[in-house]
Amino acid sequence: MDALMRVLDEATVAQLGGDDVALALDDVKAVIRLMRFGEAQMPAENHIDLGTPLGKAYALPARVGGKYNAAGVKWTAHRPQRPDALPAALALTLINHADSGIPRGLLASGALTAARTAAVSALALQLAAPRAVKRVLLLGAGLHAQTHLRMLQQLFPQLDQIGVWNRSPEKLSAFNNVQIELDLAHALSQPYDAVLTCTSAAQPIVAASAVRPGRLIVQVGYHEVSFAAIKASNQVVVDAWGDFAERSAKSLFQMYRAGEFHPQEVAADLATLLLDGWRANADDSVYFSSFGLNVFDIALAARVLQAAEHHHLGNLQSLFSGGMHDY
Template identity: 30%
Template sequence: MLLLDAEAVRAVYPMTTAIPVMAEAMRKFSGGLVTQPLRTILRPEADPAVFASMPCHVGGDGDAGYGLKAIMLKLDNAAKGLPVHVGVVVVFDADTGAPAAVIDCAELTAIRTAAVSAVATDALARPDAGDLAVLGAGVQARSHLQAMDAVRDLRRVRVWNRTAARARKLRDWAATWLDVPVEVVDSVPDALAGADLVCTTTSTKDPVVPGEALAGGAHVNAVGASLRDARELHSDAVARCAVFVDSRESAAAESGDLLVPLEEGLTGDGHVRAELGEVLLGRHPGRTGRDEITLYKSLGLAAQDIASGFAVARLAADAGVGTVVPMGAERLVAP
């Protein structure tokens, strides 16, 4: 069994490698090659943490097989300088069923989430989009900045965060590798003014994106709110958008961003245009006009983690990265 920490994941799974893996995972999901239930979520009243368990089988060729993601959401970790998402992804050997790799979940989640947003951006944003607004300044903000740079030529970047000091840290980090300067702004409308690419990566439960602040023709990747009682976008913002999702089933059950405007009567049952995978498979045209505002609402799928897990395990084995823990063939044989 291969043990892979965050450093090992970063070493073998850069954004440019993750993007095509995630595009294929989304095609497989919407193409019927993925078996996964809705995630099981534990939220004890006596504990503010959230635990989620996500089993999955990804079929087809390539990075495929059985796997499991077990993750904790610990929002107070941010104040400790730690990831708010912590846990593991386990992938299983196809021949024996033995655990083949145990992988750091925080780093894998950061990369795969942004990589899927890059896939959505490439499929749905205008080809000339490059004025980027990033809301939030944490791990996902960093990975999304890398992801957007991988699929579009950025010409302007603005960052807003409730804590300006964190936004300045993101700006300083970006200055070490990004050719475009990053500007820290004081408000969400300041960040969104004229932006044709938007990534919302906050940990808020209350919406921060008003509809009137979105520029015509923008593409929005909304990734920060992944629970039914959390929202980043005001209802009028969702109503203005052509909405695309990772999974229709997940969106209908888990997305506060989409469920609240539906309950308020601002959107209808057909407001979700398609799954991202359906666009990639050519079953839906995606954007239908230059001035249309497109929204990719990301909730995250186990299929994304499991496909990433198999890719990371394969790449790490080829590179000799990680720690090998002998399992012993005799342990796989029943007495």
């Protein structure tokens, strides 16, 4: 096997289905099964400070067996304050063959991350919601919110209403076929079955008053949901609980480190939902904390690389001879 690494830019990743949430959902389900049977692993992340205000870079390794046969690392630079027009988060994923360790590809992975995140939210809507979801409130207008809207329109065509709120209403002009909500408190008081928080809020914007029987709240951002709202929810569900709880900025993990939440209070995780059939009661109020599992990112990247190999797309870089080949 030649040690050639395939490099895929954002456009090629999208062309090969990297932003397709339905495909990402299939990957998420497959990886959950692989994790249950010990065919996937996800060590703790590492991070370093960047030389910019509040900037950090994260390395998130994982291995996925089965049809993916991939070992890799997602490398993301978070740049809250930046001197350019590039995204605040710049993400790359490096993939090696898991059986041989030979480098396989390097991908721009912002779209992969957004698709994976929306796929996990879709699974939560399908399996963790106390009642059949007919009305969904989406908070945010950035990349993750846009991807979540596509997910809702693609995977939940039976929805009666999608409401969208953003702190800056002018950013909602590109959102079509939705109910624009101008006041957050009013929106949260409406009979939405599910609330998806996809904002960059540094302080909680979802209070305990947003919690009600039969409603699912899915937190995608870092610290959008108050401790009081989590306490008011009678079922807490996570994608997974791991070492990341010791340092993640997610609301639930901040609450845990403050001594106000214990892991034993988690009612279910993705494996319990998908493989064990855990379901909430119709009158439960459910809070779902989506940390974002990099093992899914590695699987999505491996699937896109397989498609690139099949269609002969991307740039092939010979790591040892220095040759560059375009396909």
